[in-house]
Amino acid sequence: MSDLLIHNVRLLDPASGLDTPGAILVRAGRIADLGANLGRPDGATMVDGDGAVLCPGLVDMRADVGEPGGEYRETIASAAAAAAFGGITTLAALPDTNPAIDDPALVRHLRARGEETGSLTILPYGAATKGCRGEELAELGLLHEAGAVAFTDGARAIGSARMMHLILSYAAGFGARVVQHPEEPSLAEGGAATSGELATRLGLPAIPAAAEALMVARDIRLVRLTGGKLHFAHVSTGEALDLIRAAKADGLAITCDTAPPYFDLNETAIGNFRTFAKLSPPLRVEADRLAVVAALADGTIDAVASDHQPRDADDKRLPFAQAAAGGVGLATLLAVTLAQVQGGTITLMRAIELLTAGPARLLGATAGSLAKGAPADLCLFDPERAWQVEDGKLPGRAQNTPFDGRALEGRVLGTWKSGRRVFGA
Amino acid sequence: MLDLAESYVLLNRSGKTQRDVLRGRTLINLFFEDSTRTRTSFELAGKRLGADVLNMSVSTSSVNKGETLLDTAATLNAMNCDLLVVRHGDSGAPALLARKVDAGVINAGDGTHEHPTQALLDALTIRRRRGRLEGLTVAICGDVLHSRVARSNIFLLSAMGSRVRVVGPPTLMPADVERLGVEVFHDMKAGLEGCDIVMMLRLQKERMTRGLIPSFREFFRFYGLDAEKLAYAKPDALVMHPGPMNRGVEIASDVADDPIRSLIREQVEMGVAVRMAVLDILSRGSRNV
Numbered sequence: 001m002s003d004l005l006i007h008n009v010r011l012l013d014p015a016s017g018l019d020t021p022g023a024i025l026v027r028a029g030r031i032a033d034l035g036a037n038l039g040r041p042d043g044a045t046m047v048d049g050d051g052a053v054l055c056p057g058l059v060d061m062r063a064d065v066g067e068p069g070g071e072y073r074e075t076i077a078s079a080a081a082a083a084a085f086g087g088i089t090t091l092a093a094l095p096d097t098n099p100a101i102d103d104p105a106l107v108r109h110l111r112a113r114g115e116e117t118g119s120l121t122i123l124p125y126g127a128a129t130k131g132c133r134g135e136e137l138a139e140l141g142l143l144h145e146a147g148a149v150a151f152t153d154g155a156r157a158i159g160s161a162r163m164m165h166l167i168l169s170y171a172a173g174f175g176a177r178v179v180q181h182p183e184e185p186s187l188a189e190g191g192a193a194t195s196g197e198l199a200t201r202l203g204l205p206a207i208p209a210a211a212e213a214l215m216v217a218r219d220i221r222l223v224r225l226t227g228g229k230l231h232f233a234h235v236s237t238g239e240a241l242d243l244i245r246a247a248k249a250d251g252l253a254i255t256c257d258t259a260p261p262y263f264d265l266n267e268t269a270i271g272n273f274r275t276f277a278k279l280s281p282p283l284r285v286e287a288d289r290l291a292v293v294a295a296l297a298d299g300t301i302d303a304v305a306s307d308h309q310p311r312d313a314d315d316k317r318l319p320f321a322q323a324a325a326g327g328v329g330l331a332t333l334l335a336v337t338l339a340q341v342q343g344g345t346i347t348l349m350r351a352i353e354l355l356t357a358g359p360a361r362l363l364g365a366t367a368g369s370l371a372k373g374a375p376a377d378l379c380l381f382d383p384e385r386a387w388q389v390e391d392g393k394l395p396g397r398a399q400n401t402p403f404d405g406r407a408l409e410g411r412v413l414g415t416w417k418s419g420r421r422v423f424g425a
Numbered sequence: 426m427l428d429l430a431e432s433y434v435l436l437n438r439s440g441k442t443q444r445d446v447l448r449g450r451t452l453i454n455l456f457f458e459d460s461t462r463t464r465t466s467f468e469l470a471g472k473r474l475g476a477d478v479l480n481m482s483v484s485t486s487s488v489n490k491g492e493t494l495l496d497t498a499a500t501l502n503a504m505n506c507d508l509l510v511v512r513h514g515d516s517g518a519p520a521l522l523a524r525k526v527d528a529g530v531i532n533a534g535d536g537t538h539e540h541p542t543q544a545l546l547d548a549l550t551i552r553r554r555r556g557r558l559e560g561l562t563v564a565i566c567g568d569v570l571h572s573r574v575a576r577s578n579i580f581l582l583s584a585m586g587s588r589v590r591v592v593g594p595p596t597l598m599p600a601d602v603e604r605l606g607v608e609v610f611h612d613m614k615a616g617l618e619g620c621d622i623v624m625m626l627r628l629q630k631e632r633m634t635r636g637l638i639p640s641f642r643e644f645f646r647f648y649g650l651d652a653e654k655l656a657y658a659k660p661d662a663l664v665m666h667p668g669p670m671n672r673g674v675e676i677a678s679d680v681a682d683d684p685i686r687s688l689i690r691e692q693v694e695m696g697v698a699v700r701m702a703v704l705d706i707l708s709r710g711s712r713n714v
Binding site: 195196197199200201202203204205206208272273317318319320321322 | 494495513515516517518520521535536537538539573576599600601602604605
């Protein structure tokens with residue numbers, strides 16, 4: 001592979017704080033040099049960035065990639081295509097698959113499946129409990145050894161306080177992080193929307209928004225008790241974020257992420273029973289959306305994840321309460337996050353941090369920075385190029401986007417994985 | 426619509442029919458949930474207007490209800506039916522169907538969402554007895570949480586200028602229901618104080634499995650309509666119930682059968698007239714009227 005020089009770009013690297021016009025030199029799949037005054041080595045392939053932003057390949061800390069067992073919804077190959085379109089080069093895959101990722105061999109298998117794509121590193125989560133059923137501890141040590149980056153039961157909350165106590169204690173022995181879907185299951189069971197006026201008007205089975213804060217409060221207490229490391233996924237309410245903010249101030253090992261729907265949409269997106277807007281947790285009232293935006297800005301939220309949940313059309317073409325929850329998010333992760341920059345609530349540096357260095361730190365991954373010597377996982381994007389989300393025309397197999405029709409600014413022009421271009425002409 | 430329904434009441438009573446209104450049109454009653462009253466009412470309304478009426482009851486016990494719903498929609502679309510009357514156990518199911526079929530879709534009750542023709546017939550019944558809807562105080566009592574009848578009545582009666590109250594235990598009240606413009610009462614006697622109309626709701630017995638109330642007898646003690654509680658309403662207050670009634674659970678038999686104060690049978694009569702008006706008006710576009 002000849003050298004690659006991407007020049008005439010705005011280099012942006014939140015891990016080092018770098019933000020400068022310049023160029024980046026890639027040699028043998030790694031970042032050889034970068035900066036404002038880079039020479040042009042003989043024989044190097046040249047790419048003119050035309051002033052676009054060059055940042056580390058994005059790190060998505062929460063996605064369902066369909067495998068194993070959900071290949072009719074999405075495959076690793078189709079997810080990788082969507083990821084490349086979205087500038088994502090590293091992705092943490094959820095373990096509540098069929099079978100669940102509760103065996104070390106499956107962890108190694110998923111990592112290998114990612115490598116086969118040539119465009120996407122898959123970092124597997126290990127199941128926190130066997131089969132993600134919440135009943136018995138999974139083999140956390142063996143899973144950790146095989147390369148599981150953290151432990152979670154995916155979209156299922158670890159409901160039993162005793163079980164969460166056990167998981168936090170045991171995982172702490174390996175220094176491993178536990179990821180919780182924070183929703184009290186006995187309050188959430190059968191619910192399709194957030195409790196309140198809208199659900200009442202539509203006659204939908206409802207989940208009180210407090211189901212999230214209840215679980216967050218309980219788990220924070222369990223972290224105090226066990227000294228474990230806990231991460232709350234897709235946090236969506238102001239009340240839960242307040243608890244997390246306070247716990248962080250107390251120095252507890254608590255972190256959290258959110259997903260674009262929770263800062264870009266509110267429950268009115270459900271409209272007249274739009275099942276593509278049925279998510280888990282459900283979309284919230286506007287006040288909660290604003291609280292999520294504030295938490296992106298003040299640092300309470302550590303990462304923005306796609307929360308990619310591919311669904312087959314038949315899983316969504318159902319009466320609302322019966323339709324499957326979840327939306328795809330790989331292709332829109334960057335642009336919907338950039339909408340916050342355009343809206344003036346966060347800086348571009350902060351937005352990219354939430355999509356690169358932030359999640360990389362949580363996953364213990366080497367990705368997410370423009371360090372010399374690091375694999376050249378890169379994302380080149382034009383923060384002002386406009387496009388419109390259209391279901392049916394997104395990359396990847398599943399098309400269930402909650403953002404259908406959304407006009408966005410910020411388009412990925414090129415994605416490189418270990419120096420090889422995997423997206424863009 | 427209420428005025429037109431009024432004229433159909435007179436026509437029905439006189440024994441005359443207007444079979445040319447929907448002559449040559451096909452109306453399909455598509456019921457995914459058991460219902461005798463509403464289905465019969467729509468059937469009679471359609472036939473009195475001259476439509477060809479077909480009843481389809483689709484079992485909801487099949488594993489994948491939704492697949493049945495859209496498959497059925499595709500089938501019906503191929504049959505070129507004109508009007509589709511839909512009852513379904515899930516909120517929003519008729520809205521979903523309406524996006525998939527060419528026929529006009531009429532919601533005959535969907536989940537815990539709405540039951541528009543029930544609210545229309547209730548409004549017609551009240552208006553005939555009281556001469557107006559504006560300024561009346563209506564108490565809707567019982568299982569408001571699961572009641573599509575309650576929601577449709579709240580929207581319609583509020584729009585027509587009635588003051589609407591909802592009365593029931595907190596566990597059977599939907600969240601933020603007061604934002605729908607109603608006054609909320611958990612004490613039935615206070616809730617009935619000064620009311621013109623007492624509208625009882627059917628307690629959804631199947632919901633009892635979720636343990637939202639401790640027992641039927643406790644429910645009847647605090648929220649069942651008997652003569653003692655009715656005495657708190659205006660002396661000439663009228664009693665309504667969408668049926669079918671759980672006697673001794675939400676309503677005492679002597680109140681339900683009171684010939685002067687109970688409008689329950691009249692509601693059934695008004696149901697046919699209102700549905701005739703609905704079928705008439707909603708098919709006008711396709712009939713180029």
